[in-house]
Each structure stands twice: as structure tokens, then as C-alpha cells.
Amino acid sequence: MKLKEVIIATNYEGFSAIENILAEIGAVGISKEDFKQEEVIMKGYFEEEELTKEKVDSLRKRIAQLADYDLNIGSGEIIIKGLEQEDWVNKWKKDIKAIKVTDKIVIKPTWEEYQKQADEIIIELDPGLAFGTGYHGTTSGCLEMIEKYLQPDFDVLDIGTGTGILSIAATKLGAKSNFALDIDPVAVKVAKENAKLNQVLDQINFAQGDLLDIVDGKYDLVIANILPHVIKRLIPDLPKVAKVGSISILSGIIEEKADMIKDELKKYNFEVKEIIQKEQWITIVAIRRG
Numbered sequence: 375m376k377l378k379e380v381i382i383a384t385n386y387e388g389f390s391a392i393e394n395i396l397a398e399i400g401a402v403g404i405s406k407e408d409f410k411q412e413e414v415i416m417k418g419y420f421e422e423e424e425l426t427k428e429k430v431d432s433l434r435k436r437i438a439q440l441a442d443y444d445l446n447i448g449s450g451e452i453i454i455k456g457l458e459q460e461d462w463v464n465k466w467k468k469d470i471k472a473i474k475v476t477d478k479i480v481i482k483p484t485w486e487e488y489q490k491q492a493d494e495i496i497i498e499l500d501p502g503l504a505f506g507t508g509y510h511g512t513t514s515g516c517l518e519m520i521e522k523y524l525q526p527d528f529d530v531l532d533i534g535t536g537t538g539i540l541s542i543a544a545t546k547l548g549a550k551s552n553f554a555l556d557i558d559p560v561a562v563k564v565a566k567e568n569a570k571l572n573q574v575l576d577q578i579n580f581a582q583g584d585l586l587d588i589v590d591g592k593y594d595l596v597i598a599n600i601l602p603h604v605i606k607r608l609i610p611d612l613p614k615v616a617k618v619g620s621i622s623i624l625s626g627i628i629e630e631k632a633d634m635i636k637d638e639l640k641k642y643n644f645e646v647k648e649i650i651q652k653e654q655w656i657t658i659v660a661i662r663r664g
């Protein structure tokens with residue numbers, strides 16, 4: 375098998391966002407070289423025929439957009455190289471193990487045998503977001519809060535679904551309905567494939583859209599793990615889709631931006647119920663009060 379290696383120069387602030395993007399466009403492996411947290415080199419590995427021009431364009435566009443979100447990602451320079459190591463993927467796969475991310479949720483790669491415990495929920499997800507340089511703090515923060523606050527009669531809205539992981543988890547935890555959207559068509563395609571892999575495709579309505587543009591109706595749980603400036607843009611419109619008394623789980627918020635998001639929530643009558651932090655990432659749970 376021939377591989378393509380996509381090398382991206384970034385820094386400590388930018389690497390997680392870039393890791394997510396690599397995962398969402400279908401990297402079979404992701405690695406990170408960290409030079410005292412100042413310069414970070416992210417590498418994403420793709421099967422040659424899978425790294426289409428569409429994916430490379432999407433990668434370049436999304437990396438360029440990170441600057442618009444006030445994220446300092448360093449140089450963002452991208453180099454793409456061919457790789458001849460035939461068995462690289464298999465060697466890499468051997469190091470990838472199932473991860474228990476919350477009390478109940480286990481993320482496991484498709485090729486690993488895993489003995490499920492009685493109260494566990496298994497999400498099958500191949501490398502990338504879940505298995506890059508370690509499980510991402512924003513995603514695991516959201517999963518923990520979904521597990522804590524989701525009730526079986528909840529209608530769930532997942533904005534910026536990415537790999538679909540949060541909707542897959544909410545569905546497996548018993549949500550009544552699930553609407554998942556993403557601005558990136560590649561993410562929507564990958565999310566559908568992952569939902570199919572987890573046998574929940576018929577329970578999640580996936581669509582492409584920018585924040586709430588295509589959303590109708592009101593929800594009991596709204597989840598958005600996006601960048602702080604996108605969350606800030608979302609909050610004024612949240613009351614249109616969040617029922618009074620509903621729960622919103624907001625993440626993707628780097629520590630320094632948490633106050634800005636809390637202030638914005640207060641302005642629109644959302645009460646901050648809980649805040650959790652994983653590494654430098656904050657997840658906020660808020661209730662719509664009126």
C-alpha cells in the first residue's frame with residue numbers, strides 16, 4: 375500500500391484544531407512532534423488514492439480559516455510527500471488501543487477485539503480524532519457531559535458533528551432523536567459512514583449547513599464543539615433552537631476564551647450550570663432560563 379504523508383508546521387495553540395481536521399478528512403494515522411511546545415509538526419497519513427484533490431483543497435481551506443477564528447496556528451505550512459513503507463499502517467495499527475473515555479463510553483478501532491463490560495457503550499471509530507495524539511479534550515469533555523445530562527426523551531442537535539462521534543454517542547445513550555450537521559461536506563460524509571459502522575445511521579439525520587441556517591424546531595440538548603469565535607456567533611441565535619430549560623454543551627473553547635463565552639451566554643439568558651476542563655480545553659454546560 376502506498377501512503378501520502380501530509381506534514382503541517384504549527385504550534386501548541388494550533389495542533390489540536392489541525393489534528394481534528396486531519397481526522398475529519400480521513401487520515402489513517404496522525405502523529406505529532408512537539409518541540410518544547412513552541413513548534414509542533416503534525417503529520418497525517420493517507421492511503422494514496424484516498425488523498426483526493428478535494429481533500430487537499432478542504433485541508434488547505436480549513437487550515438487557512440483557523441486564522442479567521444483568532445487562533446494563532448503558527449506558519450501552517452503544508453508539505454505532502456509519498457511514502458513507500460508497505461506495512462506502515464499495520465505497524466501503526468498495532469499501537470492503537472481502545473480507550474475508555476467516560477464511565478460508560480469506550481472508543482475502539484474496528485480491528486481491535488474488545489471484551490465489552492455490561493454497562494459499557496462501544497463506539498467503533500477508526501484513527502484520527504480518537505486515536506491521533508491521544509483523545510481530544512474537547513470531544514471527551516462533550517462525551518462526559520452528554521453522558522451526564524442526556525435524558526431518554528431528548529431531541530438532540532449536534533452542530534459541527536465532524537466524525538459524528540457525539541451524535542453516535544447520544545444515540546447509543548438513548549436520545550429520542552438526533553440532528554447532526556457540519557459546514558464541511560467531507561465531514562458529513564465521514565460522519566454518515568461512522569454512523570453506519572455503529573448501526574445508528576437510521577437514527578441520526580445528517581445534513582450540511584452553517585450553524586443554524588438549516589435548523590428548524592426546538593431541542594432539549596444542543597451540542598457544539600467548534601472554535602470560540604464560532605460559538606460566540608452561535609449564542610445569540612441559540613434561543614431559536616433551544617427549548618426553555620434545555621441544556622447546551624459548548625466546547626472547543628481554549629481556556630483564555632472561556633470568560634468571553636460565559637459573558638455571551640449570560641447576555642442571552644443562559645445559566646452556566648457546569649464547567650469542566652481537560653488540558654487547556656473548556657467545556658461549558660448551560661441551561662436556557664427564559
Ligand SMILES: C[S@@+](CC[C@H](N)C(=O)[O-])C[C@H]1O[C@@H](n2cnc3c(N)ncnc32)[C@H](O)[C@@H]1O
Nearest residue numbers: 513534535536556557558561583584585599600
Ligand atoms: C472540533 S470539530 C468537532 C467535531 C466533533 N463534534 C467532536 O466533538 O469531536 C468542529 C467541527 O465543526 C465544523 N464547523 C466549523 N464551523 C462550522 C459552522 N459554521 N457550521 C457548522 N459546522 C461548523 C467543522 O467542520 C468541524 O467538523
